[in-house]
Amino acid sequence: MNTGLKKLMAAMLAVLLTVSLAGCFGNPDTGGTAGSGDKVVLSVINYHVGTDFGADYYSYLFDSFTQTPAGRNVEFKFEEIPTTDAFNQKIKLLIASGDLPDIVLNGGNNITELAARSGKVADLTPYFDADPEWRGLFDELSLEFNTVDGKIYGVPVSKEISYIYYNKELFNRAGVTAPETAFPTWDALFAACDKFIDAGITPLGMDSADSGWLTNLWFSALIATQSKAGEKWMNTQYPSNYETPEVIAAAGQLQRMLSEYTTPDAVGGRYDPMATHFFNGEVAMFPNGPWMIPDFRSPDKAPADFYDKVGIMLMPHYGMEMVPTPGDMVGATDPAKIDAAVAFLKYSTTVENQIKALEMTGLQPVSSQVTIPNSLRASDPLMAQVLDISAKAQITYGQNQAYWHQNVIDAFSNFLPELAYGYITPEQFCAKLGEAALKN
Amino acid sequence: MKRITLLCSKYFFMLVILFLSLAPIFWVLMSSFKTYSEINSSALSLPSSLSLNNYAAALKYAPIQKYFLNSIVIVGAGIIVTVIFVAMCAYAVSRFRFLFKPVIILLIAASLMLPAQSISQPLFSIFTSLRIFDTKLGLILVYSAMGIPMSFFVMLSYYRSIPFALEESAYIDGAGFFRTFFSVILPLAKPGLATVAMIQFINIWNEFYFALMLTSGDTARTIPIALNYYMSTFANNYSALFAAVIMTITPTIIFFIIMQKQVIDSLTSGAVKG
Numbered sequence: 001m002n003t004g005l006k007k008l009m010a011a012m013l014a015v016l017l018t019v020s021l022a023g024c025f026g027n028p029d030t031g032g033t034a035g036s037g038d039k040v041v042l043s044v045i046n047y048h049v050g051t052d053f054g055a056d057y058y059s060y061l062f063d064s065f066t067q068t069p070a071g072r073n074v075e076f077k078f079e080e081i082p083t084t085d086a087f088n089q090k091i092k093l094l095i096a097s098g099d100l101p102d103i104v105l106n107g108g109n110n111i112t113e114l115a116a117r118s119g120k121v122a123d124l125t126p127y128f129d130a131d132p133e134w135r136g137l138f139d140e141l142s143l144e145f146n147t148v149d150g151k152i153y154g155v156p157v158s159k160e161i162s163y164i165y166y167n168k169e170l171f172n173r174a175g176v177t178a179p180e181t182a183f184p185t186w187d188a189l190f191a192a193c194d195k196f197i198d199a200g201i202t203p204l205g206m207d208s209a210d211s212g213w214l215t216n217l218w219f220s221a222l223i224a225t226q227s228k229a230g231e232k233w234m235n236t237q238y239p240s241n242y243e244t245p246e247v248i249a250a251a252g253q254l255q256r257m258l259s260e261y262t263t264p265d266a267v268g269g270r271y272d273p274m275a276t277h278f279f280n281g282e283v284a285m286f287p288n289g290p291w292m293i294p295d296f297r298s299p300d301k302a303p304a305d306f307y308d309k310v311g312i313m314l315m316p317h318y319g320m321e322m323v324p325t326p327g328d329m330v331g332a333t334d335p336a337k338i339d340a341a342v343a344f345l346k347y348s349t350t351v352e353n354q355i356k357a358l359e360m361t362g363l364q365p366v367s368s369q370v371t372i373p374n375s376l377r378a379s380d381p382l383m384a385q386v387l388d389i390s391a392k393a394q395i396t397y398g399q400n401q402a403y404w405h406q407n408v409i410d411a412f413s414n415f416l417p418e419l420a421y422g423y424i425t426p427e428q429f430c431a432k433l434g435e436a437a438l439k440n
Numbered sequence: 441m442k443r444i445t446l447l448c449s450k451y452f453f454m455l456v457i458l459f460l461s462l463a464p465i466f467w468v469l470m471s472s473f474k475t476y477s478e479i480n481s482s483a484l485s486l487p488s489s490l491s492l493n494n495y496a497a498a499l500k501y502a503p504i505q506k507y508f509l510n511s512i513v514i515v516g517a518g519i520i521v522t523v524i525f526v527a528m529c530a531y532a533v534s535r536f537r538f539l540f541k542p543v544i545i546l547l548i549a550a551s552l553m554l555p556a557q558s559i560s561q562p563l564f565s566i567f568t569s570l571r572i573f574d575t576k577l578g579l580i581l582v583y584s585a586m587g588i589p590m591s592f593f594v595m596l597s598y599y600r601s602i603p604f605a606l607e608e609s610a611y612i613d614g615a616g617f618f619r620t621f622f623s624v625i626l627p628l629a630k631p632g633l634a635t636v637a638m639i640q641f642i643n644i645w646n647e648f649y650f651a652l653m654l655t656s657g658d659t660a661r662t663i664p665i666a667l668n669y670y671m672s673t674f675a676n677n678y679s680a681l682f683a684a685v686i687m688t689i690t691p692t693i694i695f696f697i698i699m700q701k702q703v704i705d706s707l708t709s710g711a712v713k714g
Contacts, residue, residue: 050669
C-alpha cells in the first residue's frame with residue numbers, strides 16, 4: 001500500500017471513529033416518564049406524521065390540548081413512527097416488554113385485545129362510569145368494540161365508513177342516470193356498468209395488490225347485501241366459515257366485476273394508480289371513505305375542477321360499511337399520568353374536535369350527537385353530503401380489513417388474480433379464505 | 441473481421457451492463473420531478489417540468505439530513521468493527537486447530553438462522569438496561585454482531601485459498617505471528633475484506649427493523665426510517681419519496697466516484713510483493 005493511501009485511509013478511519021464515538025451515547029433516555037417541575041410528562045408514539053392524512057389534525061390536537069385547563073399542566077414527549085405497519089410492529093414489541101407509552105394511539109391490527117390481555121393498559125371503565133355525559137357521546141357498538149372481558153380499554157375517536165364516489169360527467173356521457181341515494185340492486189348497478197362499457201368508459205375502480213383495499217370494499221358490500229344471513233356474516237368479527245352461500249355468491253359477482261368492469265391494471269394493481277384513474281376521469285365509480293375527499297381538491301392529484309364532478313351514493317340495496325374504530329388506550333401506570341392521559345382522550349372526543357377532525361381529515365364523527373355545521377356545508381359540501389347520506393343507509397356492515405384475521409386479508413389479496421383470470425372458481429376462492437382463517 | 445466482432449460484442453455487453461446499472465437511477469431521478477398524477481398515470485413517461493417542488497416537500501416531511509448523517513456514522517463504524525473482528529477471527533479458525541473449533545463454527549453458523557424478530561424483545565430490554573437504547577452505539581453493536589456470521593464464512597473461505605507456503609516463508613524469514621498476519625496475510629486478504637465491507641454496507645444501509653425497534657428519536661435513526669415518512673395509507677407521496685432517494689444516494693455515489701481509484705488500487709496493490 002502506498003504511503004499516501006495509507007495516510008488517507010488512516011485519516012478517514014480516525015474521523016469516522018471519532019464521530020461515531022462522539023455520537024454514540026446520544027440519548028439514553030427511553031421512556032418519557034420523568035416529570036419536569038410540576039408538569040406531567042406524557043409519552044406518545046405518534047404515527048400521524050409525514051404524509052399521513054391525519055398529521056396536521058393530530059399536531060393541532062396535541063398543541064391545543066396544552067392550552068386547555070385540563071392540559072395546561074401536561075407536556076408531551078413524542079416518538080414518531082411513520083406508517084401504521086411500522087407503528088404496530090413497535091407497539092407489539094412494547095406490549096411484550098411492558099414499556100408502552102402513556103398514551104397508546106391505536107393503529108388497528110388487533111392491538112386492543114393484545115394490550116388488554118397483557119394487562120399493560122388501563123381499564124377505562126371507571127372513567128366512563130364517572131362521566132355519563134362523556135359516555136353518552138358513544139353508541140354501545142363503538143364501546144363494545146373496545147371492550148375486552150367486560151372492561152373498556154379504548155376510546156374510539158371516529159367511525160370508518162365507505163360508499164361509492166362517482167364521476168357525474170362520465171355518467172352524463174354514458175347516458176346513465178345516477179341514483180339519488182343508491183342503485184336498488186346489484187343487477188341495476190351491473191346494467192349501468194354495461195352502458196358504461198358500451199360508451200367506452202371503465203365502470204369500476206378495483207385493485208388486488210397490498211390488501212386489495214378497493215376490491216375488499218366491493219366484496220364486503222356484496223356479501224352484506226346478499227341476504228339477512230350475509231348481513232349477519234359481515235357483522236361478525238373473525239369469521240371462520242367462508243364457504244357460505246352468500247360469500248360464494250358474492251365471490252362470483254366479484255369475479256364478474258374483475259373480469260368485465262374494471263381497468264386492465266386492476267389485477268396486480270395498487271390503490272394509488274387506481275385512484276389516479278378516478279382522478280383523471282377514466283373510471284366512473286370508485287369505492288372509498290371520506291378521507292379521500294381532500295384529495296379531490298389536491299392540485300398534485302386531481303385536475304382543478306374535479307371536486308365539482310364527484311357525486312356520492314351508497315352501495316346497492318342502500319348498504320354502507322360502518323365500522324367502529326379501535327380506540328386509543330392509556331399505557332401509563334402512575335395515577336397522575338393516567339388522569340392526564342384520560343383528560344387528553346376526552347379532549348380528543350369532544351364534539352368540537354370531532355367536527356375539527358371531520359373538516360381537516362375526513363375522519364367520521366364517532367358520536368351521533370355531532371351536527372354538521374353550516375360552515376362545513378359551504379366549505380366542503382361533499383363532506384357534508386357524506387353525513388347526510390349515511391343516515392339513509394338501510395344495511396350497515398363491517399369491513400373485511402377490520403373484521404378478518406391478517407392472514408385471511410393476505411390470502412384475499414393473493415388469490416384475487418386467480419379468481420379474476422378464472423383459474424379458480426368462487427367456491428375454491430372461498431375455500432382458500434377459509435383455510436387461511438382456520439390457521440389462526 | 442473477427443476482431444471487430446469481438447470488439448462490438450465487448451461494447452454491446454458493456455452497454456447492457458451500463459444500462460442495467462444506470463436505468464433504475466435514471467428512472468428514480470426522472471420520477472423525482474414528476475407529480476403524483478404523472479407517476480401513477482405512466483411509470484415510464486418523462487416529467488412535464490423539472491420543478492424542485494418535490495425536493496422541497498421531501499425536506500419538509502422528514503429530517504432526512506439528520507438521518508443521512510446517522511446512517512453514514514453507523515454504517516462506517518459497523519463496517520470497521522465487523523471487518524476488524526472477522527479478519528482476526530476467521531484467520532484463527534482457518535489456520536489453527538483448537539478445542540471446540542467445530543462447535544464454535546457451528547454456533548456461528550447457527551446464529552445465521554436467527555430471525556431478527558425473535559431477538560428484538562431481549563435486545564430491547566438489554567439495551568434499555570445498558571442505557572444504549574436509542575444510541576448509535578447500540579445500532580453499531582447490533583449491526584456488527586448480525587453481520588459477523590456471514591462475513592466470517594466469506595473470510596474463512598478466502599483465507600483457505602491463501603497458500604500456507606507464504607506464511608511458512610515469512611516465519612523462516614524471522615517474522616513473528618503478528619508480523620506475518622498484518623504484513624503478509626492481511627494485504628493478501630484485502631479483496632475478501634472489501635467484499636465483507638460491501639456486504640455490510642448494503643445490509644446496514646438498508647436495514648429497517650432494528651433501526652425502528654431500538655430507537656425512539658432522531659439521535660440514531662437511519663435513512664430507511666426517513667423514507668417511511670413518505671409512505672402512508674391512502675397518502676403516499678411518491679414524488680417526495682423519489683426526491684429523498686436521490687438526495688440520499690447522490691453523496692454516496694459522488695463519494696465512490698471520487699474514491700474509486702483508491703479503492704481499486706487498494707484491492708490490487710500489495711497482493712504479491714518481491
